[in-house]
Each structure stands twice: as C-alpha cells, then as structure tokens.
Amino acid sequence: MQSDIEKILYDRNVIAQRVHDLGAKIAQDLQSNQIDAAEIVLVPILTGSIVFLADLIRHLPQKIRIGVVSVRSYHGKSTSSKDLALRSEIPQSLAGKHVIIVDDILDTGKTLALVTSIISEQNPASLKTCVLMRKRIPGAPELQADYIGFDIPDEFVVGYGLDYDDYYRNLPDIVTLRPDAL
Ligand code: 5GP
Ligand code: MG
DSSP: OGGGEEEEEEOHHHHHHHHHHHHHHHHHHHHHTTGGGSOEEEEEEETTTHHHHHHHHTTOOSOEEEOOEEEEEEOOSSSOOSEEEEOSOOOSOOTTSEEEEEEEEESSSHHHHHHHHHHHTTOOSEEEEEEEEEEEOTTSOOOOOSEEEEEEESOOEEBTTBOBTTBOTTOSSEEEEOGGGO
16 A cells, blocks of 8 residues: 555645644634534535544534435546435434534535535534645636635545545545556
C-alpha cells in the first residue's frame, strides 16, 4: 500500500490540527446560536466521511446524534459522481432538529446537493454542511459548504477515509496515488 503513494498532500498531524479547529468552530457556532439545548444530528455520507466524522465528533462537547446516509453513484473506480441515488434510508424525524451533513469531499457538488435537498424536505430547524475537502476546479464556479477543512487542487486523493476502488481508506494521511496504482 505504501508503495502506491505518489505524494502526501496533508499528513496526519496537519489533518488533526485542521479537524480540531473545524470542530472548535462548529462547537462555538452551535453554542452561540444556543443550539446546544435543542437536538443536534450529524448526518455523515458513507463511506468516505467515516474517519473524518470519528475525529470531528470528539471535538464537539454538545449532546449529538448521528444518522448515516449512503449515496450510490454510478461511476468508475476513481471518477466522480455522475448519476446519484440514495442507497440508504434517510434518517427520519429530522424535523425541528439542527442537522449538519458531513462529507469527505466536495467535487461537482451533486452528492451534497442531493442529500441537502432530501433532508430539507423534512423541515429541520437548521441545516448546515461540513466537508473535509473542497476541490477547486479551474474555471468552475466555487461551490459552497458551511464548514470546509481544506481547499485542494483538482487531483484524485485517497486516505483518511477516502478510497480508490474501496481501498486505501485506512491510510492516515491524505495522498495521491502513483499512476500505475490507478
Ligand atoms: P460530487 O458529488 O461533489 O461530485 O462528489 C463527491 C463524492 O465523489 C465524494 O463523496 C467522493 O466519494 C467522490 N470523490 C470526489 N473526488 C474524489 C477524490 O479525489 N478522491 C476520492 N477518493 N473520492 C472522490
Ligand atoms: Mg463519498
């Protein structure tokens, strides 16, 4: 696995620091909006966000719940979402809750747009989005999320939960792969 790595984009220490800061910001926003009294539900999009989620939630002192969603994308091993559909049930009873959708990476924005639109139908009290990374594609419009860990160049990355063909999720760093590994 190590020999498949081309370069390290963000090492584990840089990630840990950034996730700590993101968590602190989210916790502060929840507190200053006095949301901590009401129910908070984090909605991670499987599977890529699991490592990020696991680290992020341990920086939140509030009482929270987790409701996972899974999105099926009909694409190749390393290209991004084309046709998307929900693979799982959306957590029910998000009405009146403060919801934060958590994803690994914002690329074309289709995944987040799909999950956001389905969850808004349930009328949550508030709905925010949090992504570990946002890809900046030259010439493309800048996509928004409420919380963004890193703005990255238009490169295919794996590690820290992100996969290629379902492998490499367990790499502690965010890396690019050598062309012969793809
Ligand atoms: P979007 O719907 O925004 O185009 O794509 C988001 C999804 O595409 C992410 O949740 C992720 O599963 C996948 N994706 C996009 N870019 C990358 C990447 O560089 N590496 C990996 N492993 N997945 C990516
Ligand atoms: Mg994903």
